[in-house]
Amino acid sequence: xxxxxxxxxxxxxxxxxxxxxxxxxxxxxxxxxxxxxxxxxxxxxxxxxxxxxxxxxxxxxxxxxxxxxxxxxxxxxxxxxxxxxxxxxxxxxxxxxxxxxxxxxxxxxxxxxxxxxxxxxxxxxxxxxxxxxxxxxxxxxxxxxxxxxxxxxxxxxxxxxxxxxxxxxxxxxxxxxxxxxxxxxxxxxxxxxxxxxxxxxxxxxxxxxxxxxxxxxxxxxxxxxxxxxxxxxxxxxxxxxxxxxxxxxxxxxxxxxxxxxxxxxxxxxxxxxxxxxxxxxxxxxxxxxxxxxxxxxxxxxxxxxxxxxxxxxxxxxxxxxxxxxxxxxxxxxxxxxxxxxxxxxxxxxxxxxxxxxxxxxxxxxxxxxxxxxxxxxxxxxxxxxxxxxxxxxxxxxxxxxxxxxxxxxxxxxxxxxxxxxxxxxxxxxxxxxxxxxxxxxxxxxxxxxxxxxxxxxxxxxxxxxxxxxxxxxxxxxxxxxxxxxxxxxxxxxx
Ligand SMILES: C[S@@+](CC[C@H](N)C(=O)[O-])C[C@H]1O[C@@H](n2cnc3c(N)ncnc32)[C@H](O)[C@@H]1O
Ligand code: SF4
Numbered sequence: 001x002x003x004x005x006x007x008x009x010x011x012x013x014x015x016x017x018x019x020x021x022x023x024x025x026x027x028x029x030x031x032x033x034x035x036x037x038x039x040x041x042x043x044x045x046x047x048x049x050x051x052x053x054x055x056x057x058x059x060x061x062x063x064x065x066x067x068x069x070x071x072x073x074x075x076x077x078x079x080x081x082x083x084x085x086x087x088x089x090x091x092x093x094x095x096x097x098x099x100x101x102x103x104x105x106x107x108x109x110x111x112x113x114x115x116x117x118x119x120x121x122x123x124x125x126x127x128x129x130x131x132x133x134x135x136x137x138x139x140x141x142x143x144x145x146x147x148x149x150x151x152x153x154x155x156x157x158x159x160x161x162x163x164x165x166x167x168x169x170x171x172x173x174x175x176x177x178x179x180x181x182x183x184x185x186x187x188x189x190x191x192x193x194x195x196x197x198x199x200x201x202x203x204x205x206x207x208x209x210x211x212x213x214x215x216x217x218x219x220x221x222x223x224x225x226x227x228x229x230x231x232x233x234x235x236x237x238x239x240x241x242x243x244x245x246x247x248x249x250x251x252x253x254x255x256x257x258x259x260x261x262x263x264x265x266x267x268x269x270x271x272x273x274x275x276x277x278x279x280x281x282x283x284x285x286x287x288x289x290x291x292x293x294x295x296x297x298x299x300x301x302x303x304x305x306x307x308x309x310x311x312x313x314x315x316x317x318x319x320x321x322x323x324x325x326x327x328x329x330x331x332x333x334x335x336x337x338x339x340x341x342x343x344x345x346x347x348x349x350x351x352x353x354x355x356x357x358x359x360x361x362x363x364x365x366x367x368x369x370x371x372x373x374x375x376x377x378x379x380x381x382x383x384x385x386x387x388x389x390x391x392x393x394x395x396x397x398x399x400x401x402x403x404x405x406x407x408x409x410x411x412x413x414x415x416x417x418x419x420x421x422x423x424x425x426x427x428x429x430x431x432x433x434x435x436x437x438x439x440x441x442x443x444x445x446x447x448x449x450x451x452x453x454x455x456x457x458x459x460x461x462x463x464x465x466x467x468x469x470x471x472x473x474x475x476x477x478x479x480x481x482x483x484x485x486x487x488x489x490x491x492x493x494x
Contacts, residue, residue, distance in 0.1 A: 038359035041342060043108055046358050049340035050112050053324055061365065062337040063323040063391065065119040068147060070102060070139075071329035073126040073347045076162055077198035081185075081228050083259045085331035086126040087347045098330075098347070099135050103142050104354045105328045110146035117150040119323075122157075127183075129163040129172075136168060140175035154179055161208050162199030169211065179219040181252075182208065186228055187239040194230045196263075209246040222248040226282050227256030227271065227480075229264065233282050240286055244293040249489050251295065253286055255279040255480040276480065283481045295485035322372055322391060330356060338365050361447070365392065369399055370439050373421075378436055383421040396421065404438045 056062035074095055075086045089095050121143065131139065149155065156179040157172055164182070172180065186192055187202045212220055222243055226236050243251065256279065258265045271279075287297075327334040330347040334340075342360035363371075369392055376383045388396040396402065397416070405421055408414035413435060415422045423432060437445075 038341075038343060038361050041340075041358040041360040043355055043358065046334075046336075046340065046342060046360065047108070047112055049336045049342075049360070049362075050109065050326070052339040053336040054112070054116065056338045056365075061393070065323035066113075066116065067120040067122060067323065067325045068118045068143070069325050069327040069332055069334075070121070070123045070128075070143075071125060071327065071332040072098070072102075072123060072128040072131065073330050074098060074130050075125070075127045075160075076130055077196050078263055079185075079197045080195045080264045081225065081256055081262060083257055083262050084126060085346045095131070095135065099131070099139060101354060101356055102139065102329050105356065106142060106146055108355055109326060109328075113147060113326075115148045117148050118153060118326075119150050120154045120156065121147075121149065122154075124158045126158075127160045127163055128157050129159040129168050131168075133165075133167050133171060136171050140171065144175060149176075156180070158183065160200065161205045162197070164208055166211065169215070173215060173218065178217065179221065181221040181223055182212075182248075183223040184239075184243065185223065185225040186231055186235065187242055188231065188235050191228050191231045191235060195228050219250070220248045221250040221252060222246075223252045223254065225254050225256060226286075227275065227279050229269075233278065233285070236282055237285055237289060240289055244289065244295070247487065249487060251290070251483075251485045253283065253483040253485070255283060255482065257480045271480075280481055283483060286483060290483075290485040295487050297483065297485060322368055336363075338368055339363055361444075366400060367441060367444070368392070369396070369401060370441055370444075373401055374436050374439050377421070377423055377439075378432070381423045385419060385421070401439060408435065408438075 053062055057064055057066075071085070073086050074089050075082075076088070078086065078088055087094075089098075129136070155175070155177045157177050158181045159168075159172075160183045164180075182205075184200075184205055185195075185197065187205060189201055192200050212218065224236070224240060224243065240251075240253070255276075256271060258269060258271045260266070262269075290296075322335075322337060324337045325333070325335045327343070330344050333343045336342075340360050340362050342358050344356040344358065369388075372388065372391065373383050373396065376387075383396065385396055388394075392399075397405065405414060405416060408423075409416050413424055415424055423435070425431070
């Protein structure tokens with residue numbers, strides 16, 4: 001590394017600056033955290049990575065859970081508020097080719113798993129129910145023919161009111177789907193139309209609610225959003241009261257996140273501080289509404305690592321507990337425990353191969369430990385030694401991480417007792433991020449530096465002031481509010 005730069009701008013601070021660009025040690029969600037330092041990989045390398053993970057599982061050194069994630073990127077229109085990795089197909093061929101490449105990728109892995117019972121299937125997007133009946137049938141029958149699922153597996157599909165027809169609902173149930181998310185966002189026709197969300201109306205949503213009553217075995221999640229252009233406080237709260245009358249098992253309320261890829265943001269829109277405050281007020285009112293209707297939010301019991309409600313959805317739980325995920329389709333992220341992380345580019349990047357290109361970062365058990373510790377310390381400010389021991393069969397204080405944790409304690413930055421490693425001060429996000437970078441392995445640090453070397457040269461010419469840098473890190477970390485309410489009939493907390 002350039003020594004002048006090193007002197008003026010210490011490595012840890014440089015790495016933290018990468019957080020400005022949405023980088024994390026391991027990616028959690030492709031739309032927010034693009035893992036730019038991944039290297040191209042061949043299919044056989046990825047296949048071998050999975051063989052290694054299966055070996056680790058067999059000898060009890062990796063969590064037994066493996067989830068299958070399938071990303072269907074297509075939607076009928078691009079909603080103005082949407083941050084997801086999606087595309088509107090220009091013609092039927094695009095959907096046909098998209099399905100073909102998913103089927104090919106499934107084929108490339110089915111033999112390796114040889115009947116291994118997956119613990120979940122999550123089909124997300126985009127809008128999986130935008131597939132034609134024939135495509136939905138073909139995909140599900142292919143999955144059922146090539147992969148096995150445990151008896152209790154959650155088979156979960158994202159649906160939208162514009163695309164969930166009677167026949168598609170029948171197909172989903174026929175193939176054992178036991179949980180769906182109905183993305184409603186708003187019940188106001190004006191708001192929906194203004195957001196270019198084609199094919200949805202209040203009448204259609206209420207009709208679907210009625211139909212879903214015929215499937216009592218199906219767990220129903222509903223997604224709603226606060227802060228869509230043209231939506232008032234009253235609009236949202238009235239919509240929410242109507243949705244609660246239908247009594248979904250789980251209700252997710254997102255406040256609008258103006259990430260750069262959102263069409264509204266691309267047209268220059270920014271959520272002001274005042275608007276963000278308004279969203280928070282609405283969320284507080286939503287809490288009261290949910291409570292009165294008998295819904296609750298799940299809280300950490302403070303002792304054991306638990307799954308937070310916002311992580312419970314989809315395969316967030318598997319990722320949190322470091323279990324493995326086989327991701328198929330554009331922008332899907334995969335985690336082969338103890339072996340590799342990899343991703344596919346989003347659909348927009350043209351490729352001519354039958355199986356989508358892979359970009360990977362090799363892992364091993366020590367990298368898993370580092371990623372696990374960084375995740376807990378950054379998200380909750382503490383690391384449960386029991387949780388760590390349960391996963392890795394070793395106390396964190398007997399691992400290579402101990403030297404760093406001890407040095408933090410010596411410097412007064414952390415407190416270590418028999419149960420937890422606590423960060424002493426969670427308030428200064430910038431300092432916290434810098435500190436956590438101590439946990440990065442040399443290999444990852446090297447990869448980051450080489451990936452970002454041109455940025456580093458740019459920094460060399462115009463080093464940002466510390467105050468500016470803190471402000472940026474703070475912005476990066478101030479995530480819009482988000483709630484999950486559940487009525488207690490269904491809770492998958494691990
Ligand atoms: C992967 S999207 C797909 C859902 C499905 N296609 C639909 O529209 O119903 C999942 C959820 O993310 C939420 N979402 C999408 N863009 C968002 C944004 N910019 N800010 C906050 N939430 C967002 C929406 O509530 C949406 O239902
Ligand atoms: S909100 Fe759903 S339907 Fe709308 S563009 Fe995003 S993924 Fe597609």
